[in-house]
Amino acid sequence: MALTHIDEHGKASMVDVSDKPMTCREARAFARISMQTETLKHIVNNSLKKGDVLAVARIAGIQAAKKCADLIPLCHPLALTKVGIEFEVDEALSCVDILSYCKLTGQTGVEMEALTAASVAALTIYDMCKAVDMDMVIEQIYLLEKSGGRRGHYQRESTMGKSS
Template sequence: MTENFTHINAEGHAHMVDVTDKGNTQREARAQAFIEMAPETLQMIIQGEHHKGDVFATARIAGIQAAKKTSDLIPLCHPLMLTKVEVDIEAELDNQRVKVTSLCKLSGKTGVEMEALTAASVAVLTIYDMCKAVQKDMLISQICLLEKTGGKSGDYHIK
């Protein structure tokens, strides 16, 4: 059984997939990530008492910026003309964690899954960075693609 790897050329070298002849379709992807922390750290953020400023606002901007820079970070990703990037941040007090959800959209030839995953990842990394002076043992987890629509491979929704 021979597998056809799209990011490997005939010589076995990594390459960027040629999407020249693909048609534009509406594409959307959602991803999420969590960061767990001590109740005191979470309260400090929620109450706006962090000495570095608004942690959630900074993380939201970092996530949006990261989605736009995904092709600079992931070697074989195409640079994309994103039409929407949204990063939502929600404190889950009962679970002592923060949930980050990202949404990326475009009309294009290739998907936006990596952009959504990068946005969620960088947003939680930014929360960690801003709070590490207060707590170093925060736990980042469950970075995953929630859903994607559009493109040849069809729709995907997490089970």
């Protein structure tokens, strides 16, 4: 399979999507941030000085999805119609799992937006908690699922570190 963002001369190039049909496109992504047990308790109890960690991380993830084209070279600016961020607190593993969702009707996919949303939500959790725990680890950032477009539906077979 040829790389789509390289032109015939081997130079980076933004893909021309003008001939692609408008279709409903959706993507879901995952990220995990692991931390000390005490840090997770602070998040759950909303007892950090910086405020409600998960509420701020949700807004940051949504904003990041909307700014993806400004952050990732060669991404198309997209008119997203939905961005969602959900959190699952796993006390047994002392982590927060982040699930992002992006949707639009357009000519290119929203995978990068979903991945960026999950990543920035995790970075925001790190930023808000670093005063009490600099040993946090952001890990397992990956695409869970995408639909729409020429390649159709994709769903990750393995959920890697997901506890279930």
